[in-house]
Amino acid sequence: MKDAIELTDLEGATLVQIARSSPTTAYAVARTFADSPSEFWSGSAGAVYPLIKRMQTRGLVLGTDGADGKRARSDLSLTATGDAAMRVWLLDAKRAAGIGFDPLRTRAVHLDLVTAAERDAFLDAVREHIATAARAPVWPDSPRMQAIHATVMSARKAWFKALDALLRSSQ
Amino acid sequence: MKDAIELTDLEGATLVQIARSSPTTAYAVARTFADSPSEFWSGSAGAVYPLIKRMQTRGLVLGTDGADGKRARSDLSLTATGDAAMRVWLLDAKRAAGIGFDPLRTRAVHLDLVTAAERDAFLDAVREHIATAARAPVWPDSPRMQAIHATVMSARKAWFKALDALLRSSQ
DNA sequence: ATAATCATGTAATCAGTTACATGATTTT
DNA sequence: AAAATCATGTAACTGATTACATGATTAT
Secondary structure, rough: OOOOOOOHHHHHHHHHHHHOOOOEEEHHHHHHHHHHHOOOOOOOHHHHHHHHHHHHOOOOOEEOOOOOOOOOOOOEEHHHHHHHHHHHHOOOHHHOOOOEEEEHHHHHHHHHHHHHHHHHHHHHHHHHHHHHHHHOOOOOOOOOHHHHHHEEEEEEEEHHHHHHHHHHHOO | OOOOOOOOHHHHHHHHHHHHHEOOHHHHHHHHHHHHOOOOOOOOOHHHHHHHHHHHHOOOOEEEEEEOOOOOOOOEOOOHHHHHHHHHHHHHHHHOOOOOHHHHHHHHHHHHHHOHHHHHHHHHHHHHHHHHHHHHHOOOHHHHHHHHHHHHHHHHHHHHHHHEEEEEHHO
């Protein structure tokens, strides 16, 4: 009985990026994270290059020399093991159902520590930032991803509305 | 012109916990994180004790000897600087408005990589997990926090419904 | 008496951040 | 000609994880 290959979320997301656009480069994978609307992963070289090297060592990623001139390039693709591990990560419903990290939720539960005026000013500012973010044209990507992103932003606005009503009504 | 004191989210949340229940102990703060419904912070001793020590060094937290018998205890409270820093962190609307990390969103955008049957089975399992989590009595805490948590879970269910409809309709 | 909980911390390890460094190619 | 982008990586640092370690107090 072999152990399942456990991947962190960044590892899983990296394998998915490689699967999506192989042959691709570590640079391109890093750019995808840096350009994503989530500020959660920086997509820095210091994170992505070592991570891909580790996954090559584990036999999940294959790098072949793809230089066409003088410039070095390693063309990445998934091995069969890597593809399987990626699918296990992607379809992990239990992890997917977890509530993750939300910087607003983390703060909202503690707004009773400030004055009503401070709280209301905070909520106004958050609403404004959320509205701006929803308007901003992120991701020059597929209509499919745009549609999913739209559900995220719309749900976020709806949640904010409910939260706002609840918090303002607190004495 | 003095620099604003920048806090990580774990640092901010720790200061808030101390403010909420001072005098309190590092152990109690760690327990709060461990018991919270978010799996994001483990609340391990290895994270919390060094963090509080750092904040004592920075003059944000004060620890006074609170031993009443043989057992060591450090009673924690915020300094004036710590209280101010906590408020700046708590009322940081820009950071609060960020979308954070959501393990479902991270996966949802890539479900076109699997078969329709795999995708549908995944969505069924996620729905079940979300429903279970919403039913579970977490947080033996105030009605106020319960109410906020309820808005989180309800919004999550609504978002899932929209996402589910969108993804299943994809060919 | 034993087990659980309170309370403190450290050690080894892993993973991510910013910043730096190099050089090729492409765009303006 | 200069600036931007492609592409590779490393170094120093910070912070979080698991696991370990100790001992006091409280509950069963």
